[in-house]
Amino acid sequence: MVEAPTQAQTLLQAQGVSRFFGGLKAVEDVSLTLNRGELHAVIGTNGAGKSTLINLLSGELTLSAGAVTLAGQDVTHWPQPRRARAGLGRSYQRNTVFLEFSVRENCRLAAQARWQRAWDWWTPARQCVRSLGAADEAMARAGLSEHAERIAGTLSHGQKRQLEIAMCLASDPQVLLLDEPLAGMGAEETERMLALLGELKAGHAILLVEHDMDAVFRVADRITVMVNGRVIASDVPEAIRNHPQVRLAYLGDGH
Numbered sequence: 001m002v003e004a005p006t007q008a009q010t011l012l013q014a015q016g017v018s019r020f021f022g023g024l025k026a027v028e029d030v031s032l033t034l035n036r037g038e039l040h041a042v043i044g045t046n047g048a049g050k051s052t053l054i055n056l057l058s059g060e061l062t063l064s065a066g067a068v069t070l071a072g073q074d075v076t077h078w079p080q081p082r083r084a085r086a087g088l089g090r091s092y093q094r095n096t097v098f099l100e101f102s103v104r105e106n107c108r109l110a111a112q113a114r115w116q117r118a119w120d121w122w123t124p125a126r127q128c129v130r131s132l133g134a135a136d137e138a139m140a141r142a143g144l145s146e147h148a149e150r151i152a153g154t155l156s157h158g159q160k161r162q163l164e165i166a167m168c169l170a171s172d173p174q175v176l177l178l179d180e181p182l183a184g185m186g187a188e189e190t191e192r193m194l195a196l197l198g199e200l201k202a203g204h205a206i207l208l209v210e211h212d213m214d215a216v217f218r219v220a221d222r223i224t225v226m227v228n229g230r231v232i233a234s235d236v237p238e239a240i241r242n243h244p245q246v247r248l249a250y251l252g253d254g255h
């Protein structure tokens, strides 16, 4: 399923992306486009291939077939760090925060991955002004400035997920691949995260993998539905809500 080109600025494009684990087709022939200013959600039942798809786009897994372009450049064979430096940021399902470090230190470490020069290993990290600036800006964007000096382990679950987004932002990405950022959140934390995603959308292309359907239908501009590794539908939320195959395979009656 190849999408028609749009006027919007396309930042990431997957074409016929597949990943096989032995005989298991975890992701098969998936094509999707991420445009700046849009939030594109990917939904599907457990094991549908959503996390594998994110790993293929981020470069953590190699493709069995297909191609990925980032801002028009073919990055299919680029490893994850190179894609990250080119503007592709991601968050993980599992918590990747260093719990014994402060919020600012976590963000600075994330920023360093992009801003500190690899050969400049003798420069103390504290002196890396650019990393510190990027860390402070990321904390501000994620609404965490007032918690900058707090030890990450003392944050609430929702704040830790916010910190993960801040760490992602610290590397100054154009594209954000977010794997279940709402998992385990209460109602208030969910609202805060949805507001943050709404703000981030303006300057980024966002891919959101999420099980919270109410949240997805509220924030997504486009929804792609996966079943058994394949895309069965990709459209605007209203069309997905009324799509017979999606209702049958995933949403169930009465949604």
Ligand SMILES: Nc1ncnc2c1ncn2[C@@H]1O[C@H](COP(=O)(O)OP(=O)(O)OP(=O)(O)O)[C@@H](O)[C@H]1O
Pocket: 021, 024, 026, 044, 045, 046, 047, 048, 049, 050, 051, 052, 053
């Ligand atoms: N490294 C791997 N080796 C073998 N099989 C894998 C590997 N990673 C994922 N799979 C399989 O690929 C399929 C898709 O898994 P994936 O984690 O991408 O699904 P998902 O849609 O993200 O599920 P969930 O919503 O539960 O996170 C599953 O059957 C899974 O068991």
